[in-house]
Amino acid sequence: MHRIVIVGGGAGGLELATRLGNRSGKAGRAHVTLVDRCAVHVWKPLLHEVAAGSLDTHAHEIAYAAHSHWNGFTFVHGEMTALDRERRCVKIGPVFDSEDSETEVLPPRGLEYDTLVLALGSRTHFFGVPGAQEHAIALDTLDQAERLRKRLLQVCVRKRAHGMTETDEAVDIAIIGAGATGVELAAELRRMEHALRQFRLLSESPRAAMRITLLERGDRVLPALTQRVSDTTQDTLEKMNISVRVSTSVTSVRPDSVEIADGASIPADITIWAAGIRAPGVLASLDGIAVNHINQVRVTSSLQSETDANIFALGDCASCAWTADVLVPPRAQAAHQQAMFLCKALSARIQGRAVGAFKYKDHGSLVSLGSPTAVGSVAGITSTGKFFVEGFIAKLMYAALYRKHLVAVSGLRRALFGLAAHGLGRLLTPRVKLH
Numbered sequence: 001m002h003r004i005v006i007v008g009g010g011a012g013g014l015e016l017a018t019r020l021g022n023r024s025g026k027a028g029r030a031h032v033t034l035v036d037r038c039a040v041h042v043w044k045p046l047l048h049e050v051a052a053g054s055l056d057t058h059a060h061e062i063a064y065a066a067h068s069h070w071n072g073f074t075f076v077h078g079e080m081t082a083l084d085r086e087r088r089c090v091k092i093g094p095v096f097d098s099e100d101s102e103t104e105v106l107p108p109r110g111l112e113y114d115t116l117v118l119a120l121g122s123r124t125h126f127f128g129v130p131g132a133q134e135h136a137i138a139l140d141t142l143d144q145a146e147r148l149r150k151r152l153l154q155v156c157v158r159k160r161a162h163g164m165t166e167t168d169e170a171v172d173i174a175i176i177g178a179g180a181t182g183v184e185l186a187a188e189l190r191r192m193e194h195a196l197r198q199f200r201l202l203s204e205s206p207r208a209a210m211r212i213t214l215l216e217r218g219d220r221v222l223p224a225l226t227q228r229v230s231d232t233t234q235d236t237l238e239k240m241n242i243s244v245r246v247s248t249s250v251t252s253v254r255p256d257s258v259e260i261a262d263g264a265s266i267p268a269d270i271t272i273w274a275a276g277i278r279a280p281g282v283l284a285s286l287d288g289i290a291v292n293h294i295n296q297v298r299v300t301s302s303l304q305s306e307t308d309a310n311i312f313a314l315g316d317c318a319s320c321a322w323t324a325d326v327l328v329p330p331r332a333q334a335a336h337q338q339a340m341f342l343c344k345a346l347s348a349r350i351q352g353r354a355v356g357a358f359k360y361k362d363h364g365s366l367v368s369l370g371s372p373t374a375v376g377s378v379a380g381i382t383s384t385g386k387f388f389v390e391g392f393i394a395k396l397m398y399a400a401l402y403r404k405h406l407v408a409v410s411g412l413r414r415a416l417f418g419l420a421a422h423g424l425g426r427l428l429t430p431r432v433k434l435h
């Protein structure tokens with residue numbers, strides 16, 4: 001049987017494994033295997049909500065072991081560390097006990113393939129800024145988002161307990177990068193602040209607020225979106241009392257401050273780095289596979305590696321042309337479209353037919369600005385242009401993106417039951433996770 005190995009069970013990889021498992025795995029046409037270094041999947045665009053405590057991860061985790069059993073594929077837990085292209089073998093590193101890094105739970109292994117799909121996503125790019133990697137928190141993984149949430153709670157509780165004046169209790173937060181991640185996190189933190197006040201973990205006084213500063217090197221927030229979306233977003237953030245500083249380059253990050261190019265220093269009890277991405281370093285050492293300057297695998301229009309036609313790549317870790325001089329952007333909607341394409345393409349490949357070419361369709365972008373509102377521009381149904389959308393309608397459309405992902409990976413029935421259970425659970429628990 002044809003062996004398809006997919007490495008990375010994120011927005012794109014999990015959807016592809018699920019679709020292929022149900023289509024070819026269950027019918028006995030292919031053996032589909034998904035490899036991930038984690039045991040559970042959480043949709044990455046939710047991480048800013050995890051960090052701000054507004055989303056309980058347990059309600060949104062998908063355990064790969066059970067999911068693979070239900071959807072006709074095999075799950076292998078472990079991190080891809082190397083590749084032997086001649087033997088068509090993926091090398092997987094050992095898995096250690098999460099509490100005791102000395103105890104090996106699973107040994108290093110090799111996994112043979114006929115077709116390999118790389119779907120490893122991306123990591124934060126610190127651009128070599130001194131102190132950034134050491135002192136700023138990134139938002140790439142569930143662990144990092146949880147770490148940020150706990151750190152925020154600790155700082156708030158500590159300042160509340162030890163502050164001599166209300167001003168001492170203020171918590172300074174610097175967010176570097178005003179792309180979608182930075183903007184959404186800033187807005188979500190205001191929601192967290194509100195809940196912390198409600199439960200008296202933060203003082204009622206406005207002087208004891210979270211002082212949030214959003215720093216952006218470009219000349220506007222959300223530089224990849226339209227001017228109108230940027231202007232509306234900046235306006236909304238400022239009304240939420242978030243200090244927005246555009247055209248501001250960060251030169252170094254210290255444990256308690258951020259230094260900027262004009263020599264000024266911005267106090268920061270917590271610094272979050274949300275500027276720029278690059279693909280995991282392991283891709284640059286995969287037995288000669290061609291990658292670009294940020295480690296993304298260079299692929300052809302059929303998403304096949306330029307170096308090896310048995311290897312495909314999708315999502316954030318793929319460098320795929322959209323137009324002559326623009327790459328497909330690193331977004332969940334691109335990973336989803338590529339997963340849909342590859343499901344058909346790989347089914348054709350197993351049957352010896354041509355795989356065809358991938359075409360990215362930009363359906364627009366939506367950015368969440370806290371609980372009641374969002375903003376963005378979305379493609380119309382009939383026209384090729386985009387229309388501007390904001391407020392509650394935009395928020396409903398934004399929320400629909402995650403529902404769509406859930407339906408794609410879990411099916412309509414399971415997704416509906418899961419959402420209903422989650423909705424009921426929210427009636428019994430605080431809006432922010434406090435432990």
Ligand SMILES: Cc1cc2nc3c(=O)[nH]c(=O)nc-3n(C[C@H](O)[C@H](O)[C@H](O)COP(=O)(O)OP(=O)(O)OC[C@H]3O[C@@H](n4cnc5c(N)ncnc54)[C@H](O)[C@@H]3O)c2cc1C
Binds near residue numbers: 046140315317332
């Ligand atoms: C806070 C935040 C908000 C976002 N909001 C939006 C949004 O609103 N809309 C949007 O379109 N996009 C958004 N994005 C971007 C979106 O999350 C990514 O573009 C998308 O997740 C990419 O999907 P992917 O499948 O390529 O990678 P990912 O979803 O990142 O998945 C990669 C998977 O690979 C696994 N992995 C990595 N390395 C290895 C290895 N060596 N071995 C085994 N497994 C490995 C990881 O554990 C992970 O499961 C957001 C991102 C963040 C961080």
